Amino acid sequence: MENEINQIIKQVKKGNKDAFGVIIDAYERRIYQHCYRLLGSFHDAEEVTQEAFVKAYTKIHTFKNKQKFSPWIYRIATNTAVDWMRKKKPLYILDQPIAVGENITYLDHVKNTSETPEETIEQKENQDEMQQFLLQLPSKYRVVLVLRYMDELSIKEMSEVLDLPIGTIKTQLHRGREALRELMHGRAKGGQ
Amino acid sequence: MACTHGYQEKIHQYIDQEMSYNEELTFKNHLMNCENCLLHFRELNNVEKQLKNAPAISQPSTFKQDIINRLPKESKPKKFAKTIKEHPLITACAVFLVMLMTSAFIEFQSDQNVYVSNYEGIQVEGNRVIVPKGKVIHGDLTIENAIVEIQGHVNGNLTLVNSELAQTNSNISGEIVQVNRFFKWASMRLSREVTEFFQQFIYQ
Ligand SMILES: [Zn+2]
Ligand SMILES: [Zn+2]
Numbered sequence: 001m002e003n004e005i006n007q008i009i010k011q012v013k014k015g016n017k018d019a020f021g022v023i024i025d026a027y028e029r030r031i032y033q034h035c036y037r038l039l040g041s042f043h044d045a046e047e048v049t050q051e052a053f054v055k056a057y058t059k060i061h062t063f064k065n066k067q068k069f070s071p072w073i074y075r076i077a078t079n080t081a082v083d084w085m086r087k088k089k090p091l092y093i094l095d096q097p098i099a100v101g102e103n104i105t106y107l108d109h110v111k112n113t114s115e116t117p118e119e120t121i122e123q124k125e126n127q128d129e130m131q132q133f134l135l136q137l138p139s140k141y142r143v144v145l146v147l148r149y150m151d152e153l154s155i156k157e158m159s160e161v162l163d164l165p166i167g168t169i170k171t172q173l174h175r176g177r178e179a180l181r182e183l184m185h186g187r188a189k190g191g192q
Numbered sequence: 193m194a195c196t197h198g199y200q201e202k203i204h205q206y207i208d209q210e211m212s213y214n215e216e217l218t219f220k221n222h223l224m225n226c227e228n229c230l231l232h233f234r235e236l237n238n239v240e241k242q243l244k245n246a247p248a249i250s251q252p253s254t255f256k257q258d259i260i261n262r263l264p265k266e267s268k269p270k271k272f273a274k275t276i277k278e279h280p281l282i283t284a285c286a287v288f289l290v291m292l293m294t295s296a297f298i299e300f301q302s303d304q305n306v307y308v309s310n311y312e313g314i315q316v317e318g319n320r321v322i323v324p325k326g327k328v329i330h331g332d333l334t335i336e337n338a339i340v341e342i343q344g345h346v347n348g349n350l351t352l353v354n355s356e357l358a359q360t361n362s363n364i365s366g367e368i369v370q371v372n373r374f375f376k377w378a379s380m381r382l383s384r385e386v387t388e389f390f391q392q393f394i395y396q
Pocket of ligand 1: 194195196197226229
């Protein structure tokens with residue numbers, strides 16, 4: 001798989017957009033899921049996924065042919081998503097739960113009873129309880145947990161995505177799980 | 193009460209299956225005797241399970257066409273710049289060859305005039321080059337763009353570039369080398385230039 005992808009990338013480097021279409025086919029579902037898990041909004045996930053692929057295309061010449069492609073594309077998607085969070089912060093807060101352990105967001109508060117299609121989507125988004133917990137975590141922990149459990153990357157691949165040593169990835173993963181445990185079980189680390 | 197035995201990190205190691213068999217036994221032994229760690233372990237185990245069981249997110253539809261429409265149009269000079277960046281050595285060689293061929297072709301075109309490497313004792317009449325009867329030419333002789341008559345003697349090799357031999361009395365003691373086509377002429381030039389080009393590096 002990775003081998004074939006590297007062959008296709010050689011074509012992309014020559015400016016072949018159809019070859020890039022093959023790359024999109026192979027990775028867009030995974031990248032979309034990754035972005036949704038980081039951002040918690042279908043609309044934002046779509047926008048960031050598209051942006052990440054456009055960036056990948058313009059930066060394809062920085063990809064070395066001996067490299068593995070999936071950590072490379074996850075890296076671009078992660079950076080794009082984190083940038084997006086920073087830029088969209090004021091709006092993004094509306095989607096965050098009001099209090100730890102609650103599933104009510106600021107948006108739910110101001111919403112009236114009539115349901116627009118938009119709101120149906122948001123309800124669907126809220127049905128996924130894990131997503132609500134993830135969104136309350138600091139983004140560095142959210143990134144490692146999503147890469148490990150949703151994207152199912154190995155620790156080694158994660159260290160390539162985030163450009164951090166394996167030991168650091170493990171520590172971040174432990175802290176991320178610990179932070180999530182505190183949210184889900186409402187109990188401080190080691191205390192009663 | 194918090195556990196004071198430093199088992200917090202061990203719980204993560206256990207979950208990540210990074211323990212040896214003996215470490216695992218010690219760890220499990222501790223859990224049986226430490227309520228706090230057991231609770232901590234159960235909670236973390238639950239967190240891990242829920243993370244793994246989170247539903248896969250399916251994409252509403254493909255964005256392929258949208259993405260392709262957003263891709264920048266490439267300009268040719270940029271592509272060329274990229275090639276240089278990626279293959280500096282190959283590019284240098286290609287540029288060198290193109291320049292060489294261009295200059296060679298210009299030279300070739302301006303080289304349509306009759307040329308004789310050594311005029312001593314040789315007659316040139318229009319495009320005819322004649323080595324008269326009784327004359328002996330010492331050393332190699334190169335003639336370009338001419339019809340050549342050897343009535344005398346050449347004591348060496350005769351190289352004919354874009355030239356033909358009108359009369360052969362086999363009065364040539366060396367070899368006769370015929371170079372008629374442009375590319376042959378060019379390749380002869382090329383081998384000389386390339387040798388010189390690399391000699392620059394060798395003698396530097
Ligand atoms: Zn203890
Ligand atoms: Zn303990």
